[in-house]
Amino acid sequence: MSIVIKTQNITKIYNETAVPVHALNGVDLEIHKGEFTAIVGPSGSGKSTLLNIIGGLDNPTEGKIEVDGVDISTLSQNKLIDFRQKKIGFVFQAYNLIPVLTARENVEFIMLLQNRPKKERDKRVEELLNEVGLKDQINKRPNQLSGGQQQRVAVARALASHPKFILADEPTANLDSKSTANLLDLMARLNKEENMTFVFSTHDQRVMDRARRIITIDDGRVVSDIKR
Amino acid sequence: MLYLKLAWRNIWRNKRRTLITIASILFAVFFASLMRSLQEGSYSLMVDNMVSFFSGYGQVHKKGYWDEKHINNSFEYTEALQQIAASDKNITASVPRIESFALAANEDRSKGAMVFGISPEEEEHIMQVSKKLQEGSYFKAEDKSVIVAQGLAQFLKLGIGDTLVLISQGYHGANAAGKYPVVGIAKFPLPELNKQLVFLPLKEAQWFYAAENRLTSLAIMVEKPKQMEGAMAAIKSKLSEEEYEVMNWQEMTPELVQQIDLDRSSGKMMFAILYVIIGFGIFGTILMMTSERRKEFGVLMAIGMKRLRMGLVTWVEVVMLGLIGAILGILCSIPISYYFKVNPIRFTGDMAKSYENFGIEPLLQTAVDMSIYFNQAFWVVLMTSILALYPIYKIYRMRPVDAMRT
DSSP: OOEEEEEEEEEEEESSSSSOEEEEEEEEEEEETTOEEEEEOOTTSSHHHHHHHHTTSSOOSEEEEEETTEEGGGOOHHHHHHHHHHHEEEEOTTOOOOTTSOHHHHHHHHHHHTTOOHHHHHHHHHHHHHHTTOGGGTTOOGGGSOHHHHHHHHHHHHHHTOOSEEEEESTTTTOOHHHHHHHHHHHHHHHHHHOOEEEEEEOOHHHHHHOSEEEEEETTEEEEEEEO | OHHHHHHHHHHTTTHHHHHHHHHHHHHHHHHHHHHHHHHHHHHHHHHIIIIIIIIOSEEEEETTTTTSOOGGGOEEOOHHHHTGGGGSTTEEEEEEEEEEEEEEEETTEEEEEEEEEEOTTGGGGTTOGGGGEEEEOOOOTTOOOEEEEHHHHHHHTOOTTOEEEEEEEOGGGOEEEEEEEEEEEEOOSSHHHHTTEEEEEHHHHHHHTTOTTEESEEEEEESSGGGHHHHHHHHHHHSOTTTEEEEEHHHHOHHHHHHHHHHHHHHHHHHHHHHHHHHHHHHHHHHHHHHHTHHHHHHHHHTTOOHHHHHHHHHHHHHHHHHHHHHHHHHHHHHHHHHHHHSOEEOOHHHHHHHHHTTOOSEEOOOOOHHHHHHHHHHHHHHHHHHTHHHHHHHHHOOHHHHHHO
């Protein structure tokens, strides 16, 4: 299996000049294509910081991070935007869909950013919303959808750009049990059928139960890495 | 298209705030357009009073006449000059005049008067003396009678049928004296003119001043003020520069031009202040919008929307607000401007007197000129376009990870 994410001695220190806070202390990780990985740990352990750095949203203070063979720790903010658009799909805890766009337009939007032709966009939007079971909700805006439905639109949006992997930051934190189960079923299916790589940060036992690899972070270090 | 849709829907996310912002822009444009329309209307009234109803948009004189207005500086009304109106299609009339001063007397009263020898038919294109008659009737080209301005008639205690005595100096020092029956009394809106005008038929005036077939001025009328420049150029090209001077109304009444320019400048200052105040309001909206959507900007950046694109969408949103406000402001002000152009308000009493003292007809009239409205829209859109750069600046300084933490 090819390596999708590789971190080497990732260190992140906030407030370097005043009272330094060590969020990550030399994290080394390798995540392969097709993995279904949960990064877990208590609040303040550094899991969100790690996810931000893997997602190119933040730069490490030290260390190197390679995504799909590219060292992103040296990329400028503008190049990182391009990189994220092409290689990474994001699913956020609060869904973060564009409130004024419909489900269809939210999914289409990311392909528009990639300047994909209209025909291709329309076809893919239909496929994806069908896949996440929202064929009938295509023209509804986020406020007309339930939390679970919004999160499924967010998954469809994340998939729309044909990313190398999907980063999901506590994707089930705002969902009820049924919606959580549906979402996890969907992600597991995508992982199995399309070999899509998923990396979650989570507190949720239900997510941990479904993950095939659990990386535990505490005090900014990897304290355990269990593959099942 | 989706970007435009996004911008359009974004501005309606907070309907109340958007409506208040649009209303403030609408009010500014409405108020400024109406004020400008009133200003331009009053200028056009001043120009009409001074130009359309008195001097004409341009005049042909003997060279040097304007510096030394004397009957000796008159010129012969040649065949070529009689055909001058044909030199440009925009010239609607060329009106011959002989003007000089005379002592006007009746019984034991006398006063200096401005004597106008006019062609009764052609002068209807400019001074329209027949329409200003308060008493009596208009004269014909062959008549030997006078029409006297109301103020002068009152001073000299003249009525219809009375005799007016005129004494002056004619062409090359000839004696000029005559007794004329008063056939009409006319009222002129400008008090200065109303106190001193006496009209004679052109032929009689030429005889009176011993200036047969001579004129002091040939007034030129065009349909629209904009056409004046072309018409003057056409006339100049036909006439010898050595012999004649061709002047437009701005050259003949520079004080009026200065007065209008000064008033226009002070108006501009007022509008600038108004727009600065409205600008602060719009900026407040932009600040709120930028701060409210900080997290969303972060998310958009995270999923790969380039800063420039995001900045442009927010810029379009603000400019849309400006455009909607400006268009609505214009749409509201045009019918009102049009109404007061067609139905000007006539002042009475002290207000009327103060207008008349400034030499302006006591009317409140608007002008309906598209450039007035488009200018207001231009300034509003320019202002919003500049203010809309603020979110772009904020977006460029934003890091997605910080923005999403908001």
